[in-house]
Amino acid sequence: MAGAASPPESAAEGSVLEVSGLSLDFGSPRGRIHALRNVSLSVPRGRIVGVVGESGCGKSSLAYAIMGLLAANGEVTDGRLLFEGRDLLKLDQRELRAIRGQRLSMVFQDPMTALNPVRRIGELMTDIQYRSGRSPAEMRRRATEMLERVGIPDAESRLAAYPHHFSGGMRQRICIAMALLVEPALLIADEPTTALDATLEVQIVHLLKNLQRELGCSVLFVSHHLGTVAELCDDVVVMYAGEVVESGPVREIFHRPSHPYTQALFACDPGRIKQATRNLPTIPGELPDLVEPPSGCIFKDRCPERFEPCDRLKPPAYAAGEGHRAACHLLSPCRPLGSGPAGEGAR
Amino acid sequence: MTALLEIENLRVRFPTMGPLRARLTGVADPWIDAVCGVSLSIAEGETLGLVGESGSGKSTLARAVMGLVPVAEGQVRVEGRRIDGLGGQALAPFRRRMAMMFQDPVGSLSPRLTVRSLVAEPFRIHGVRDRDLDAEVRRLLGLVGLGPDFAQRFPHQLSGGQARRVGVARALALDPKLIIADEPTAGLDVSVQGEILNLLARLQGEIGVAILIITHNLNVVRHVTDRMAIMYLGRFVEQGATGQVFERPHHPYTEALLSANPEPDPDAVLNRVEIKGEVPSLLRRPAGCEFHTRCLYARERCSSEAPAVSSAGGAHRYTCHFPLGENG
Numbered sequence: 210m211a212g213a214a215s216p217p218e219s220a221a222e223g224s225v226l227e228v229s230g231l232s233l234d235f236g237s238p239r240g241r242i243h244a245l246r247n248v249s250l251s252v253p254r255g256r257i258v259g260v261v262g263e264s265g266c267g268k269s270s271l272a273y274a275i276m277g278l279l280a281a282n283g284e285v286t287d288g289r290l291l292f293e294g295r296d297l298l299k300l301d302q303r304e305l306r307a308i309r310g311q312r313l314s315m316v317f318q319d320p321m322t323a324l325n326p327v328r329r330i331g332e333l334m335t336d337i338q339y340r341s342g343r344s345p346a347e348m349r350r351r352a353t354e355m356l357e358r359v360g361i362p363d364a365e366s367r368l369a370a371y372p373h374h375f376s377g378g379m380r381q382r383i384c385i386a387m388a389l390l391v392e393p394a395l396l397i398a399d400e401p402t403t404a405l406d407a408t409l410e411v412q413i414v415h416l417l418k419n420l421q422r423e424l425g426c427s428v429l430f431v432s433h434h435l436g437t438v439a440e441l442c443d444d445v446v447v448m449y450a451g452e453v454v455e456s457g458p459v460r461e462i463f464h465r466p467s468h469p470y471t472q473a474l475f476a477c478d479p480g481r482i483k484q485a486t487r488n489l490p491t492i493p494g495e496l497p498d499l500v501e502p503p504s505g506c507i508f509k510d511r512c513p514e515r516f517e518p519c520d521r522l523k524p525p526a527y528a529a530g531e532g533h534r535a536a537c538h539l540l541s542p543c544r545p546l547g548s549g550p551a552g553e554g555a556r
Numbered sequence: 557m558t559a560l561l562e563i564e565n566l567r568v569r570f571p572t573m574g575p576l577r578a579r580l581t582g583v584a585d586p587w588i589d590a591v592c593g594v595s596l597s598i599a600e601g602e603t604l605g606l607v608g609e610s611g612s613g614k615s616t617l618a619r620a621v622m623g624l625v626p627v628a629e630g631q632v633r634v635e636g637r638r639i640d641g642l643g644g645q646a647l648a649p650f651r652r653r654m655a656m657m658f659q660d661p662v663g664s665l666s667p668r669l670t671v672r673s674l675v676a677e678p679f680r681i682h683g684v685r686d687r688d689l690d691a692e693v694r695r696l697l698g699l700v701g702l703g704p705d706f707a708q709r710f711p712h713q714l715s716g717g718q719a720r721r722v723g724v725a726r727a728l729a730l731d732p733k734l735i736i737a738d739e740p741t742a743g744l745d746v747s748v749q750g751e752i753l754n755l756l757a758r759l760q761g762e763i764g765v766a767i768l769i770i771t772h773n774l775n776v777v778r779h780v781t782d783r784m785a786i787m788y789l790g791r792f793v794e795q796g797a798t799g800q801v802f803e804r805p806h807h808p809y810t811e812a813l814l815s816a817n818p819e820p821d822p823d824a825v826l827n828r829v830e831i832k833g834e835v836p837s838l839l840r841r842p843a844g845c846e847f848h849t850r851c852l853y854a855r856e857r858c859s860s861e862a863p864a865v866s867s868a869g870g871a872h873r874y875t876c877h878f879p880l881g882e883n884g
Binding site: 263264376377378379406407408409410411412414415433434435436437438439440459460463464473474475477478479480481482485486487488489490491492495 | 609610715716745746747748749750751753754757772774775776778779780798799812813816817818819820821822823824828830831834835
């Protein structure tokens with residue numbers, strides 16, 4: 210919901226990717242699952258935008274929809290995906306192929322399965338440049354250079370190695386190197402550090418940040434890890450059950466979370482609780498059934514601040530600060546004082 | 557306090573190739589030590605956290621305790637009696653006292669059994685016939701906060717958190733003294749992770765069961781454990797009371813792990829200790845101190861001489877020549 214259906218024009222100009230009003234259904238035996246509903250966000254040029262949320266919030270579906278890699282039962286029902294001014298949803302397969310892997314590349318979650326096990330690293334890395342029109346020798350030189358850049362020692366000779374010769378962290382570095390070899394305008398990273406250990410996670414996050422600065426591309430970073438997002442991203446989009454509930458600059462979101470879901474999510478993070486405790490906070494309740502999403506606010510059933518309009522009206526994205534929007538009735542400017550839950554107003 | 561579980565100099569080895577190939581290729585020692593010279597003890601009702609990166613041997617240690625992988629050297633004692641080397645019938649009474657929760661919450665449940673059968677399975681396996689199984693299943697599901705209607709469900713009808721609760725119910729079935737929880741919160745969202753950890757903490761308060769938690773998540777360790785041990789390449793590099801280790805880590809690896817925990821705050825001051833490289837292969841253990849290849853403070857002595865276990869007061873022990881906080 211944040212960003213509303215018509216984003217401000219100024220943002221659109223400086224954006225690499227502009228998602229507006231995107232809705233996505235998955236067919237299932239129980240009926241259509243409305244996995245994304247009216248999702249809008251923009252990725253400004255040269256910035257890292259984090260998409261945060263728990264399992265089932267639709268963050269990976271969003272990434273796959275942008276890449277055009279949805280499963281056969283997935284269908285975009287509404288909205289636009291403007292990438293460098295062109296609507297990805299209106300392109301045919303040929304035009305899409307010219308963009309995907311050229312201007313738009315992706316790093317997947319699991320480095321152990323992302324690389325073709327029967328091809329050598331050098332082959333994989335020259336294959337991905339097939340559209341560049343460079344000579345094979347040139348492509349190999351660039352591959353070596355990029356491997357060195359992502360911190361693979363002895364890159365030249367490693368081109369002859371197979372993926373199974375590398376550890377998980379090394380493979381993720383190779384995946385990042387491959388994604389950046391094509392000089393993309395936008396890199397989509399779908400939980401690139403989830404499968405890695407903590408010490409490697411830190412290394413990969415720093416690597417991504419440094420490469421992004423050097424190459425100047427934009428990054429859409431999908432993650433459920435609040436610490437990584439806080440460290441890496443410039444802007445953050447918080448998703449819940451297929452909707453954007455809050456979006457804004459990283460400091461705004463982490464210092465002044467305005468949506469009750471974001472507040473609850475942060476409260477649950479044991480990394481934020483400084484005092485050792487045996488009684489960790491949780492978010493009671495479960496995700497709503499997305500075959501029939503409830504009317505009104507999507508978070509109302511689990512929300513500690515639920516009040517009257519939450520059942521009736523879907524909250525629009527209200528301004529909550531500089532570039533900061535949250536879809537919650539508590540932020541409504543015309544809300545009469547005292548109509549909220551007892552003793553608690555908008556925080 | 558009597559020790560419930562004692563492990564002394566435990567060593568677990570895996571072959572990397574068959575004996576014939578080893579002889580043909582002239583490899584003298586085709587074994588790797590997944591766990592090497594580990595000693596620990598857990599008292600009744602205590603929670604011990606076992607931390608380390610993938611491949612550090614923490615799950616292997618747990619499996620060796622449960623008798624799921626053979627022990628090469630050393631002793632495992634439960635309530636003073638040795639159980640390493642026991643098999644089948646002889647081990648069964650000890651297995652009742654120790655329950656294991658495996659890593660993958662859904663994958664560790666048989667997809668063809670209902671929750672009722674899954675929870676009642678331990679009774680069947682151990683031949684407990686004198687109890688009303690339906691009542692027991694209801695009691696156990698109630699303990700872990702699931703309604704009786706869950707009994708008829710199949711694993712694929714459960715969310716990750718619910719499947720994990722069923723795992724806890726199974727582990728509790730035979731009133732164990734010790735629960736070994738292998739990554740109990742891996743793959744769960746933060747909001748659900750809290751529920752499972754609260755559940756374990758509550759059960760510990762009510763039943764007094766001891767818990768060995770294996771995890772790579774330091775936030776989990778800080779909040780729910782009394783003591784912690786840090787593993788690297790199959791050995792303990794540091795162990796002690798959780799608060800002490802967090803406050804004053806002595807081993808550089810502990811320090812690096814602690815600081816590799818990204819703060820959920822964009823303005824956090826990052827004086828991060830980033831260690832270089834990756835975990836070395838167990839096939840080629842570094843000489844001397846095994847951490848020296850990645851250590852920021854490594855000196856000459858570290859690459860030649862293996863450090864001995866030193867004490868930093870009380871039960872806080874570490875294995876390092878140049879511990880942090882002492883002469884730099």
